[in-house]
Amino acid sequence: MSVREDTDTAKTVTDAALRPFLGFNLRRAWNVIHADLTATLEPHDLRMITFSALAVIGDNPGLSQAQLATALSVERPNLVPVTDELASRGLVTRERVPSDRRTYALRLTASGASLLARATTAVHDHESALYADLGEADRATLIAAFRRIESTGTGRS
Amino acid sequence: MSVREDTDTAKTVTDAALRPFLGFNLRRAWNVIHADLTATLEPHDLRMITFSALAVIGDNPGLSQAQLATALSVERPNLVPVTDELASRGLVTRERVPSDRRTYALRLTASGASLLARATTAVHDHESALYADLGEADRATLIAAFRRIESTGTGRS
């Protein structure tokens, strides 16, 4: 079948076969953004999951851990060490709810809100740098596309 | 401080604080695509890494494992079990190179090429379904944006 190609010593190894796939490109972009995000949050002693949790708690004071897990798309067990850490660092409070003593009501403390504000600013600035080459319109297109992919894939609203 | 909000029993837990961040949306989209891709490749007994490896080998016959690792952005040690599996399944050959007996020259076998073709079709079809809501222009915008994010983040080419 004339499989004999002299591509052997080729110095150029191409991605060409994978580039047409959006999923592949998305993975590469995600790797970059993930690395940048991790580095951005590291000075604040936050990981992506703890930062996300802080943000959702800040937006939904008094929510339960189960609600938080749903909002973050993680399983409940994986949230336990997160809330443990946030609580032990004094960033969130876990108040017992009188009406249902099984659940905790999660709220930001003052220092939690302050840290969230600082980290949010840092993340926003880093994202702006990463997307400097992208126009505002492209950025909006991206987010809209992501949400559509999300809903197409999961079927949820 | 009038912290007393009745958001406690709120049934609606919002993502609002995170949605403006592109990274967050990208992660969600990636989760969806990753799940779909995994399910798509599973009937072919392929994982993302093995499929990607097949595709790159098919496009660059005779390349070394080190070159493959670079093309796939994974560390060399993590590629060993991949090439082992592909070789033991008879999908790729590892021929010794006379000029440099340290390296292996990786090539697809006939069945490897056949499997790659079938899997590529499957992945392409699934991607088309996922991106059905996206126009062709949006898809091109997405890929272009990804590549720009990639190069901005890594500084490479």
Place this chain on the structure above:
DNA sequence: CTTATTCGTTATGACTCGTATCTATCGTGC
């Protein structure tokens, strides 16, 4: 021959995430 470098490989550990399971609590029906 000696030294440094590269390839493929092994071993190891960090990190993420999901499933199964347990206890405590709530709600419902008897």
Place this chain on the structure above:
DNA sequence: GCACGATAGATACGAGTCATAACGAATAAG
């Protein structure tokens, strides 16, 4: 009051991914 199923939080365990360190074999340079 008491049994039943369901839910919240927590624990334990395992699968999967990924990077680092280090080793033998082979190559290249001195």
